Amino acid sequence: MSEIPGPGHDAFPPSDRAAVYRAIFQRRDCRRFLPDPLSDELIGRLLLAAHHAPSVGFMQPWNFLLIRSPEVRARIKQAFERANTLAAQQFSGERADLYRSLKLEGIVEAPLNLCVTCDRARNGPVVLGRTSQPEMDLYSTVCAVQNLWLAARSEGVGVGWVSIIDPEDLREILALPESVVPIAYLCLGHVPEFGPAPELQQLGWLDRIDLGSLVFEDRWGQPSSIATGTQGSASG
Amino acid sequence: MSEIPGPGHDAFPPSDRAAVYRAIFQRRDCRRFLPDPLSDELIGRLLLAAHHAPSVGFMQPWNFLLIRSPEVRARIKQAFERANTLAAQQFSGERADLYRSLKLEGIVEAPLNLCVTCDRARNGPVVLGRTSQPEMDLYSTVCAVQNLWLAARSEGVGVGWVSIIDPEDLREILALPESVVPIAYLCLGHVPEFGPAPELQQLGWLDRIDLGSLVFEDRWGQPSSIATGTQGSASG
Numbered sequence: 338m339s340e341i342p343g344p345g346h347d348a349f350p351p352s353d354r355a356a357v358y359r360a361i362f363q364r365r366d367c368r369r370f371l372p373d374p375l376s377d378e379l380i381g382r383l384l385l386a387a388h389h390a391p392s393v394g395f396m397q398p399w400n401f402l403l404i405r406s407p408e409v410r411a412r413i414k415q416a417f418e419r420a421n422t423l424a425a426q427q428f429s430g431e432r433a434d435l436y437r438s439l440k441l442e443g444i445v446e447a448p449l450n451l452c453v454t455c456d457r458a459r460n461g462p463v464v465l466g467r468t469s470q471p472e473m474d475l476y477s478t479v480c481a482v483q484n485l486w487l488a489a490r491s492e493g494v495g496v497g498w499v500s501i502i503d504p505e506d507l508r509e510i511l512a513l514p515e516s517v518v519p520i521a522y523l524c525l526g527h528v529p530e531f532g533p534a535p536e537l538q539q540l541g542w543l544d545r546i547d548l549g550s551l552v553f554e555d556r557w558g559q560p561s562s563i564a565t566g567t568q569g570s571a572s573g
Numbered sequence: 574m575s576e577i578p579g580p581g582h583d584a585f586p587p588s589d590r591a592a593v594y595r596a597i598f599q600r601r602d603c604r605r606f607l608p609d610p611l612s613d614e615l616i617g618r619l620l621l622a623a624h625h626a627p628s629v630g631f632m633q634p635w636n637f638l639l640i641r642s643p644e645v646r647a648r649i650k651q652a653f654e655r656a657n658t659l660a661a662q663q664f665s666g667e668r669a670d671l672y673r674s675l676k677l678e679g680i681v682e683a684p685l686n687l688c689v690t691c692d693r694a695r696n697g698p699v700v701l702g703r704t705s706q707p708e709m710d711l712y713s714t715v716c717a718v719q720n721l722w723l724a725a726r727s728e729g730v731g732v733g734w735v736s737i738i739d740p741e742d743l744r745e746i747l748a749l750p751e752s753v754v755p756i757a758y759l760c761l762g763h764v765p766e767f768g769p770a771p772e773l774q775q776l777g778w779l780d781r782i783d784l785g786s787l788v789f790e791d792r793w794g795q796p797s798s799i800a801t802g803t804q805g806s807a808s809g
Contacts (some may be wrong), residue, residue, distance in 0.1 A: 347767055348729030355595045357727040361622045361720050371798035381801045386597045388784045391722070393736055395773035397782045403799065406791045424704040436701065460779065465672065466736045467661040473736045475708075476756070479715035480722075480725045484597050486627070487723065491593040491727060493584030500629055500702045512792045520712070531583055537631035543696065546633045548624045555642045557748045563639065565617045 360487045363531055367495030368440045370447040370526035379492060386488035392477035394465030402511055404450035414444045416506035424501055425546045442499040447524035453482050458516035478520045495528035596723045599767055603675045603731030606683040606762035615728060623722035628713035630701030635714045638747055640686035650680045652742035653735060660737055678735040683760035689718050695751035714756045731764035
């Protein structure tokens with residue numbers, strides 16, 4: 338690290354800073370994967386990135402279940418299909434047609450599946466920083482997922498978060514203990530492409546919200562004068 | 574983006590990939606801030622990074638409340654102190670002494686406070702991907718926090734997550750509507766240093782867990798043979 342003191346002295350050089358923003362802006366939720374396997378070394382790097390997420394009271398509540406078995410994946414895929422049938426019924430008209438046309442997971446074809454869990458009992462009943470907000474351990478685990486997702490983008494590896502599964506199915510199939518909650522079921526692998534924008538945006542499901550309308554000052558609803566950049570500059 | 578097809582074709586060049594990992598490994602939960610203000614342009618970049626987090630069904634459920642008012646901060650600080658008094662009583666002996674010696678927030682002295690919230694009613698009652706796991710919108714908002722945290726590290730800006738506040742106090746002080754949940758109350762600013770390891774690790778509160786012990790294969794408790802790297806390589 339730099340020895341020069343003062344504010345911002347430890348900012349990254351411009352090209353390194355740009356690389357961090359590039360990972361953030363070009364990350365995608367991927368559903369289409371190439372069959373090429375991921376090396377153990379690469380998987381190890383991604384898990385190490387996840388393990389260096391912030392965690393409340395340095396609790397590190399996460400575990401990582403690598404799922405390679407075709408039998409286990411087939412059961413997970415069935416659980417997805419059950420949940421997705423129920424989900425599709427909640428949309429109607431054109432929206433339902435579009436919903437049913439979407440590819441929402443790559444459980445069987447991705448070279449690797451990964452379930453990231455949160456052990457709510459780790460380090461005993463009292464955790465520093467979790468006394469007012471008991472859900473902080475869940476949030477720490479989500480930070481680990483996002484670390485992994487960004488590291489994967491820099492490695493050219495796509496990640497897709499499959500949220501359309503009943504967590505109780507995951508608990509049973511993966512034999513999770515009672516204190517352990519499944520947070521994210523992920524599909525990982527190399528991908529044909531990282532699209533220029535999120536797929537749901539490209540398909541017209543929803544637009545990106547204007548950032549300026551989401552920023553307030555000092556209290557809810559009070560507009561902020563801050564310049565929030567343009568959409569275009571970020572979608573590259 | 575590269576035109577060369579094939580797996581991994583869109584991996585970053587090695588130096589850019591290293592920059593992403595550097596942001597991940599050198600990010601810290603900061604509690605000590607320099608008074609130098611953050612420019613609006615810099616704040617805008619951080620918010621844009623947060624706004625490009627993954628969100629369930631492209632819901633983008635987040636808002637960003639910039640808190641600059643000394644009066645509002647004083648009320649937040651009081652809410653922290655109430656919660657922290659209760660929290661300290663849950664530890665005993667040497668642990669209680671160490672707890673009371675910790676600096677756990679920088680609410681008043683940081684040049685900027687930021688509350689990131691989740692609007693659970695955004696885009697109506699049915700959200701794609703949230704039908705089986707209604708908490709997915711909360712997790713999307715946490716991904717936005719982690720994006721901002723990593724972008725801030727690359728800018729030489731420290732971020733501290735203050736979780737020792739009763740969320741109902743935040744709701745009242747910031748006038749949050751009923752459907753809006755406070756997810757993260759953050760302090761931001763330039764910092765004297767980014768420490769070589771998390772402060773709670775340096776002070777001996779808890780050790781970093783060996784990553785290998787956290788990785789399973791196909792079901793809970795089944796060891797994985799994957800090489801997970803060393804602790805040392807990641808703490809630089």
